[in-house]
Amino acid sequence: EAGVAQSPRYKIIEKRQSVAFWCNPISGHATLYWYQQILGQGPKLLIQFQNNGVVDDSQLPKDRFSAERLKGVDSTLKIQPAKLEDSAVYLCASTSQGGIGNTIYFGEGSWLTVV
Amino acid sequence: KQEVTQIPAALSVPEGENLVLNCSFTDSAIYNLQWFRQDPGKGLTSLLLIQSSQREQTSGRLNASLDKSSGRSTLYIAASQPGDSATYLCAVFDSGGGADGLTFGKGTHLIIQP
Numbered sequence: 587e588a589g590v591a592q593s594p595r596y597k598i599i600e601k602r603q604s605v606a607f608w609c610n611p612i613s614g615h616a617t618l619y620w621y622q623q624i625l626g627q628g629p630k631l632l633i634q635f636q637n638n639g640v641v642d643d644s645q646l647p648k649d650r651f652s653a654e655r656l657k658g659v660d661s662t663l664k665i666q667p668a669k670l671e672d673s674a675v676y677l678c679a680s681t682s683q684g685g686i687g688n689t690i691y692f693g694e695g696s697w698l699t700v701v
Numbered sequence: 702k703q704e705v706t707q708i709p710a711a712l713s714v715p716e717g718e719n720l721v722l723n724c725s726f727t728d729s730a731i732y733n734l735q736w737f738r739q740d741p742g743k744g745l746t747s748l749l750l751i752q753s754s755q756r757e758q759t760s761g762r763l764n765a766s767l768d769k770s771s772g773r774s775t776l777y778i779a780a781s782q783p784g785d786s787a788t789y790l791c792a793v794f795d796s797g798g799g800a801d802g803l804t805f806g807k808g809t810h811l812i813i814q815p
Contacts, residue, residue, distance in 0.1 A: 590744075592744075619802055626807065627807055628705070628790055628792070628805030628806050628807050628808055629745070629790075629803075629805050630805070631802040631803070631804075634802055642802075677744055677745065679745075689735070689747050689750050690735070690747065690794075690803060691747065692737075692744040692745040692746075692747075693744050694743055694744040695743075695744045697742075
């Protein structure tokens with residue numbers, strides 16, 4: 587079974603530039619999450635999708651971050667304009683039904699450095 | 702708001718030792734608790750999932766316990782090996798704030814010396 591796929595793996599951009607990350611969850615998984623992990627910290631939930639609808643985006647900095655999940659499969663996370671403090675690993679995760687009682691599977695992450 | 706704390710933040714032990722990693726959480730109304738492993742430059746790999754109704758789960762040399770009422774979990778690693786070196790993250794699954802997501806601790810960075 588293929589895992590959660592993310593791209594690009596690594597990205598270096600200058601502040602005020604934009605960047606987009608792509609995620610392809612495990613086939614059949616209805617729930618998709620984006621997490622932000624700053625160095626030395628645990629991951630922090632940014633947004634949760636159930637199929638193509640947003641369940642919660644309360645921790646997403648909406649002035650610069652946006653995310654979509656068209657057709658309920660792949661998802662993209664965009665940052666525009668980037669700030670230095672956005673340097674982090676962006677982890678995509680998926681699970682079959684909302685996560686309750688189910689293992690959540692993570693991708694290998696997209697590593698962002700803002701200079 | 703749920704908060705997860707992991708102790709110690711870092712641990713270095715000789716190969717072969719048995720060791721315990723600790724996790725505590727502030728809100729006991731959780732659905733489950735997961736322990737993850739994170740290798741440098743990699744994503745998270747789920748090690749063990751304990752449902753709120755369970756007391757422990759075992760996988761190979763790993764044993765995780767859950768005391769939901771006291772808000773504590775431990776991960777026991779038996780006969781540690783250099784390949785166990787990684788960061789171990791504890792996360793609780795609850796439905797606070799409308800999202801059904803995981804709240805993570807900061808992790809325990811483990812080094813097993815050959």
